[in-house]
Each structure stands twice: as C-alpha cells, then as structure tokens.
Amino acid sequence: MGELTVTVAAIRDEAIDVRSFELRPARGASLPPYAPGSHIDVHPAPGIVRQYSLCGDPRDAGRYLIAVKREAASRGGSAAMHERVREGQELTIGAPRNNFALVAGASHHLLVAGGIGITPLLGMARHLVATGESFQLLCFSRSIAHTAFRDLLSGDDYRGKVGFHYALEPDQVRAYLRKLLWIRPAGAHLYLCGPRPFMDLVEATAAPTWAPDAVHLEYFAADPASLSGPRPAFVVKLARHGGEFEVPEGRSIIEVLAENGVTVETSCEQGVCGTCVTGVLEGEPDHRDIFFTDAEKRANDRMTVCVSRAKGARLVLDL
Numbered sequence: 491m492g493e494l495t496v497t498v499a500a501i502r503d504e505a506i507d508v509r510s511f512e513l514r515p516a517r518g519a520s521l522p523p524y525a526p527g528s529h530i531d532v533h534p535a536p537g538i539v540r541q542y543s544l545c546g547d548p549r550d551a552g553r554y555l556i557a558v559k560r561e562a563a564s565r566g567g568s569a570a571m572h573e574r575v576r577e578g579q580e581l582t583i584g585a586p587r588n589n590f591a592l593v594a595g596a597s598h599h600l601l602v603a604g605g606i607g608i609t610p611l612l613g614m615a616r617h618l619v620a621t622g623e624s625f626q627l628l629c630f631s632r633s634i635a636h637t638a639f640r641d642l643l644s645g646d647d648y649r650g651k652v653g654f655h656y657a658l659e660p661d662q663v664r665a666y667l668r669k670l671l672w673i674r675p676a677g678a679h680l681y682l683c684g685p686r687p688f689m690d691l692v693e694a695t696a697a698p699t700w701a702p703d704a705v706h707l708e709y710f711a712a713d714p715a716s717l718s719g720p721r722p723a724f725v726v727k728l729a730r731h732g733g734e735f736e737v738p739e740g741r742s743i744i745e746v747l748a749e750n751g752v753t754v755e756t757s758c759e760q761g762v763c764g765t766c767v768t769g770v771l772e773g774e775p776d777h778r779d780i781f782f783t784d785a786e787k788r789a790n791d792r793m794t795v796c797v798s799r800a801k802g803a804r805l806v807l808d809l
C-alpha cells in the first residue's frame with residue numbers, strides 16, 4: 491500500500507478538543523482521488539499510525555481534510571496530532587481506503603453522527619449536496635461548543651437537511667431514534683459513526699425495521715468484547731512460504747509469524763483497518779475483527795491475522 495508525503499497546510503480548531511488538519515501534496519506530488527467515507531492512515535510520530543476519515547470535499551483533488559478529537563485516554567495518536575503536528579510540517583500518510591461507502595442508487599441516505607463520528611459523514615454529506623441526492627444528517631454531541639463543523643453544516647447548502655441534538659441522555663436519544671427509525675423508507679440506507687455505546691444504541695434501535703444490509707457502520711476502534719473470550723492455541727500453515735507454526739493462547743498470528751521471519755503488513759493491529767487481511771485456504775477463522783461484514787465473515791475465505799484466530803486446530807493461510 492503506497493505511502494504519500496503531505497504538508498500540513500492549515501490546522502484549525504473546529505470544536506472543544508477537535509482540530510482539523512488540511513493536508514496538501516508535498517513537493518509537487520498529487521493526491522489520489524477518494525470516495526466519500528474513505529479514511530487514511532496517518533503517521534503523526536515515529537511508531538504511531540492512526541486511521542482518520544477524510545472529511546473534506548471528495549471533489550477537491552488538491553487537498554485532504556481530517557479532524558482529530560483529542561482523547562483523554564489517548565494511546566498516543568490523538569495527543570501526537572494535537573501536540574506535535576504543526577503547520578508547514580510534512581507528514582507520511584497512506585492512500586485512501588474505503589470500508590464505509592455510500593450505497594449507489596439508495597433512495598435516501600440517513601447519516602447519524604455521534605461526536606467526532608461526524609468526520610466520514612461530513613464527506614458523505616458534502617458529496618450528497620453536490621449530487622443532489624436525498625439525505626438527512628443528524629449530529630449528536632455534548633453541546634454547541636463540542637460540535638465540529640457546526641457553522642459549515644448550518645449554511646445554506648445544508649438547510650433543512652441537518653439536525654443538531656445536544657446533551658441528550660441515552661433514554662432521550664433512544665426515544666427520539668425510535669420515532670425517527672420506526673419506518674424505513676423503501677430503498678433508504680442508514681450510516682452510523684460515533685463512540686461505541688452510541689453506535690450500539692442506534693443500531694439496536696434501528697434493528698426492528700432496518701435490515702442489516704441497510705445499516706452501515708464505521709468504528710473508531712475494536713470492541714474489547716470482540717477481542718476477549720477463549721483464545722485456544724492452534725497451528726497456522728503457510729501455503730506459499732511454507733512452514734507450520736503454533737499460535738499459543740496469549741499470542742497473535744502476526745506475532746508468531748514475525749518471530750519466524752514472516753512479516754505481514756499491519757496498521758491498526760486491532761481488527762479495524764483491513765491492512766493485514768490474508769486469504770484462508772483451509773480451516774475456519776475465529777473472526778475477532780470489526781473490518782469484515784457478517785456476510786464476509788461467514789465466507790471464511792479471508793481473515794485479519796492481527797486479531798483473529800482459529801475455531802479449529804489448524805488454519806492454512808495464503809501466505
């Protein structure tokens with residue numbers, strides 16, 4: 491996957507603890523085009539890589555825009571973005587990838603953002619304004635001051651299409667969403683991004699009326715529950731490289747392979763980004779990621795080797 495060098499052209503405060511970073515190609519290079527919902531890897535400091543959604547206008551080929559919330563429990567990524575990255579600095583990023591695409595031909599797009607979850611949905615909303623497709627964007631946040639891009643989304647382009655909701659308790663959100671989601675207009679699709687509890691609440695409220703394939707989710711991080719549970723040892727066999735290696739209870743496939751000189755490209759190492767996806771030739775994976783859809787997991791022909799394991803005693807990987 492290609493890496494790109496960009497220059498940080500502008501940094502702006504967009505809300506309390508949220509900053510946007512405008513990235514332009516460095517040294518005369520150009521930026522690959524991207525579709526709404528795409529994200530990029532960003533390397534804000536040595537040894538740190540994080541995924542951020544592109545929230546600018548996908549038609550603007552000359553720059554990428556990302557927005558980062560400074561997390562109190564930062565593992566280093568958001569703190570590095572807020573404290574170390576400065577205007578004029580060069581940054582290494584990855585090419586855009588999209589696990590959260592708008593559905594072509596949908597009759598209506600309902601976009602629901604919790605907090606900083608606005609970022610991929612803003613790119614979608616910009617696109618939908620440009621194409622004139624039917625959409626509604628709902629932004630849930632703690633307060634006006636915590637709402638990133640509020641001025642933009644209050645402008646004429648978005649009139650009648652954006653709703654802001656502040657400081658609601660979960661019961662209030664649930665009651666509001668029940669009314670909103672109790673009928674799914676034919677051909678409509680629902681897109682969610684936000685903190686895990688918020689997404690869980692919206693997804694559960696939509697479930698009685700919105701079919702799973704009409705609901706699209708973009709997670710920031712894996713659910714700890716998906717990474718827990720029994721982790722019995724198993725054996726991986728590498729079809730092309732050769733060799734069989736035991737993956738003990740407390741180790742991951744990528745750790746064991748790295749120890750044996752087999753490097754698999756990774757990024758998030760949390761089952762979120764899909765960088766480490768590897769073909770499965772035999773055996774049944776124990777999918778622990780949030781990258782694949784349920785249907786893709788059932789196909790059992792690919793797996794994320796950073797977090798996923800084996801249901802049986804042995805897996806044969808296309809490595």
Ligand code: FES
Nearest residue numbers: 757759763764796
């Ligand atoms: S490295 Fe991101 S899913 Fe495995």
